[in-house]
Amino acid sequence: MPALEQLPACPVETTLTLISDKWKMLIVRDLLDGTKRFGELRRSVGNVSQKVLTSNLRQMEADGLVSRKVYAEVPPRVEYSLTETGRSLRIVVDAMWRWGEQYKAGLASVRHG
Amino acid sequence: MPALEQLPACPVETTLTLISDKWKMLIVRDLLDGTKRFGELRRSVGNVSQKVLTSNLRQMEADGLVSRKVYAEVPPRVEYSLTETGRSLRIVVDAMWRWGEQYKAGLASVRHG
């Protein structure tokens, strides 16, 4: 977890520091559907390299947004899910979802007069 | 304005493409308070270089989020404000604001037991 003192004063900036990496919001979006294995997540997120996905997940784990569960199996199985805090990001994802839809609806209506 | 077809299918991704640059959400945050001059905006946003702020503003203008008004004065005066669409980003900024506050409150309570 980051130290409280080193987070920006502005709450908006705090949020940005935690989730503005290229894939983090998409990871949250997908994990809101429930626990996923690494490979599964990688496919659903889109065009992420394995290295970058791992790195983003590690940071999110350190920030208390994601939890990681390793099963002692062969082949290995690792499952990722959102923590309580991670799930609370739903309000942000939802806001983005709604805004994105509105925006595209706006474009479409302009287009068709 | 971007072409509808070239935006991602997922509304969340659409939103991200439009506002995930380093400073854009902060620009929105600050312009929600009302019209601002370039220099004023630069100071309120924080540590942005002039070039980058200009570039972000130009993109946001092209995306229909910001409008730019130039006054024929010496010295020049340029004012930026949010368009209707830009103002509708308030729901996203608000969600981020609330989440950031919660997050910090959580850190504080853990800290103090």
Place this chain on the structure above:
DNA sequence: CTGCATCCTAGTGGATACTG
């Protein structure tokens, strides 16, 4: 004051190969 143009740096993110 605002805005270009130029140059330069840093760091994210991608490709690949290899391990447990």
Place this chain on the structure above:
DNA sequence: CAGTATCCACTAGGATGCAG
């Protein structure tokens, strides 16, 4: 399958100087 280790490319972003 998941992860680590390199190596590399790219470009967002910063610094500076000049112009209208």
